[in-house]
Amino acid sequence: MINIDKIQRSVSMIGESEEIRDMLMLIGQVANTDISVLITGDSGSGKEMVAKAVHKNSRRKFEPYIAVNCSAIPSGIIESELFGHKKGSFTGASEDRKGYFEASHKGTIFLDEIGETPLETQAKLLRVIEEGEFIKVGDTKTQRVDVRVVAATNKDLAEEVRKGNFRKDLYFRLKTILVKVPSLKDHISDIHLFVERFGLEFCAKNDIAFKGFSAEAMKVLRSYHWPGNIRELKNLVESLVVMHRGERIQEEMVRKSLGISPNDFNPNLPILVDNDTEQIEHELMLKQLLFLRQDVNEIKQMMFKGKIEPSDAIQPSNSALYLPPTKPCPEVHEIPVDGHRDIEDGKAISIYDDAIGEATMSDLEHEMIERTLIHFNHNRRKTAKSLDISERTLYRKIQEYKIQKDEEGNN
Ligand SMILES: Nc1ncnc2c1ncn2[C@@H]1O[C@H](COP(=O)(O)OP(=O)(O)OP(=O)(O)O)[C@@H](O)[C@H]1O
Numbered sequence: 001m002i003n004i005d006k007i008q009r010s011v012s013m014i015g016e017s018e019e020i021r022d023m024l025m026l027i028g029q030v031a032n033t034d035i036s037v038l039i040t041g042d043s044g045s046g047k048e049m050v051a052k053a054v055h056k057n058s059r060r061k062f063e064p065y066i067a068v069n070c071s072a073i074p075s076g077i078i079e080s081e082l083f084g085h086k087k088g089s090f091t092g093a094s095e096d097r098k099g100y101f102e103a104s105h106k107g108t109i110f111l112d113e114i115g116e117t118p119l120e121t122q123a124k125l126l127r128v129i130e131e132g133e134f135i136k137v138g139d140t141k142t143q144r145v146d147v148r149v150v151a152a153t154n155k156d157l158a159e160e161v162r163k164g165n166f167r168k169d170l171y172f173r174l175k176t177i178l179v180k181v182p183s184l185k186d187h188i189s190d191i192h193l194f195v196e197r198f199g200l201e202f203c204a205k206n207d208i209a210f211k212g213f214s215a216e217a218m219k220v221l222r223s224y225h226w227p228g229n230i231r232e233l234k235n236l237v238e239s240l241v242v243m244h245r246g247e248r249i250q251e252e253m254v255r256k257s258l259g260i261s262p263n264d265f266n267p268n269l270p271i272l273v274d275n276d277t278e279q280i281e282h283e284l285m286l287k288q289l290l291f292l293r294q295d296v297n298e299i300k301q302m303m304f305k306g307k308i309e310p311s312d313a314i315q316p317s318n319s320a321l322y323l324p325p326t327k328p329c330p331e332v333h334e335i336p337v338d339g340h341r342d343i344e345d346g347k348a349i350s351i352y353d354d355a356i357g358e359a360t361m362s363d364l365e366h367e368m369i370e371r372t373l374i375h376f377n378h379n380r381r382k383t384a385k386s387l388d389i390s391e392r393t394l395y396r397k398i399q400e401y402k403i404q405k406d407e408e409g410n411n
Pocket residue numbers: 012013014015041042043044045046047048049050154230231234
């Protein structure tokens with residue numbers, strides 16, 4: 001039985017979409033074998049995380065895992081780096097040196113950007129994958145090594161084979177097990193999980209209050225095309241919470257950071273493909289609808305800024321997980337809690353010890369657990385997975401916070 005949750009937890013991987021679950025399933029099927037794996041996917045989509053997941057779920061997990069970025073090593077020294085060299089084999093080789101393959105003995109070697117390796121090195125890689133044998137630079141005797149190879153590329157290797165830049169035999173050998181990491185736009189339904197995790201993690205580490213993202217801000221994130229994938233999203237979330245310390249992240253803040261003006265055409269709407277009049281009219285109509293919706297959002301924002309009582313304010317409606325403002329968003333607060341050192345930082349105040357903003361960490365935790373339970377219809381397995389905690393911990397937290405059972409007594 002493949003335990004997807006365990007694989008996910010082993011590397012703190014986020015995602016509950018079908019795309020991520022299918023990928024985890026494949027990782028689960030191959031992790032515990034010695035077969036080599038090729039990971040493909042766009043930049044920042046999570047290839048390295050997948051490589052680690054393969055290693056951590058294999059019988060080699062307590063042995064070395066060595067990640068080598070092949071594109072960062074000059075072609076002149078790549079063989080000596082990978083396979084080692086004998087003393088005196090070239091100028092500067094003042095002593096024998098172990099290569100990465102030898103250092104990974106019994107473990108896993110991750111060859112990142114394998115598409116960047118020179119053709120001669122590829123021949124040697126094929127030999128070590130097929131026979132478990134290599135020869136150090138400047139040596140004559142063959143050495144044996146027991147290494148599992150995981151490789152990654154964001155190049156189209158089939159195309160590289162056609163162009164004569166990549167060996168066909170190595171390509172076929174590697175692609176037997178092909179793990180395709182989806183681009184973020186292909187599993188955009190997971191985006192709220194990423195935003196929440198990256199926001200909370202970064203804020204907890206940097207002692208910043210995290211007030212979540214508004215529903216409108218999330219809409220902008222969902223409609224963006226994310227060329228830099230999860231890495232780009234992570235950087236954006238972190239920079240937004242730094243730039244707007246202690247504030248709830250709003251649509252305008254996101255637009256500004258992404259360089260999208262409110263008048264930009266929503267990429268989710270159909271794109272005009274020819275000049276047919278009917279289609280132009282259709283597009284104009286859609287644009288008008290979009291502007292109308294944006295106007296409504298702006299009005300909502302203005303109402304919010306006009307210090308309307310929180311009970312009347314607009315709350316995010318489409319997510320069970322965003323933390324609502326715990327109290328009317330104040331500009332500068334007095335911290336009533338004794339024993340906490342507070343730091344005044346511009347408008348916001350962040351607090352050391354165990355508090356975030358006006359809510360304590362345990363308040364936030366309690367709220368998140370409760371909301372997530374509701375979101376998943378009190379399914380504890382899904383709740384625990386989504387929160388990245390074990391079911392046992394979830395059970396303990398439910399007891400600790402005295403979270404009530406629902407009508408069916410599921411909880
Ligand atoms: N499913 C995920 N859950 C949590 N974090 C993720 C996930 N996928 C990627 N990340 C994070 O996104 C960042 C980029 O991931 P990673 O380095 O694995 O991407 P990559 O595909 O190897 O990128 P590149 O092609 O640029 O090397 C990392 O900080 C990683 O921790």
